[in-house]
Amino acid sequence: MPGMNELFILLVIAVLVIGPKRLPEYTQKLTNIVREVRRMASGAREQLKEETGVDLDEVDWRKYDPRQYDPRKIIRDALLEDDSSSTPSPAPAPAAAEAASASPSAEPGSGAPLRVAERLAPGQPAPFDSDAT
Secondary structure (H helix, E strand, O other), X not given: OOOHHHHHHHHHHHHHHHOOOOHHHHHHHHHHHHHHHHHXXXXXXXXXXXXXXXXXXXXXXXXXXXXXXXXXXXHHHHHOOOOOOOOOOOOOOHHHHHHHHHOOOOOOOOOOOOOOOOOOOOOOOOOOOOOOO
16 A cells, blocks of 8 residues: 555656646546446445345455465375375286386385386487477
8 A cells, every 4th residue: 555655656647647637537537446346346235145145244355365374284184184084096007016016116015106117228328208398
């Protein structure tokens, strides 16, 4: 929000640019624009109340303030959430299971996700999907 100094500077610039003769005309136009914007905002508020049945004055806006949420807490809660309600994951493919069993980094029963890395033959280009890029 501009302070009094900024408003005074804007007023002086308006007088110099518009000129003292046309200043009342432009002031009246600005007043009409502000009235129209207020009327439109009031109409939008009434229309929203009619269509949704919720008065904007009754809404607890603090509940929707993003500054009250701690992203670390949200992530911690999501990571510690019980996964028993989710659907079981499909069994790994036989080739992936063999590669995973040969991998020393994945211990059976450790609960760690199995990572399978396929190596390309020397000189073989990497796969490229033009639709994905």
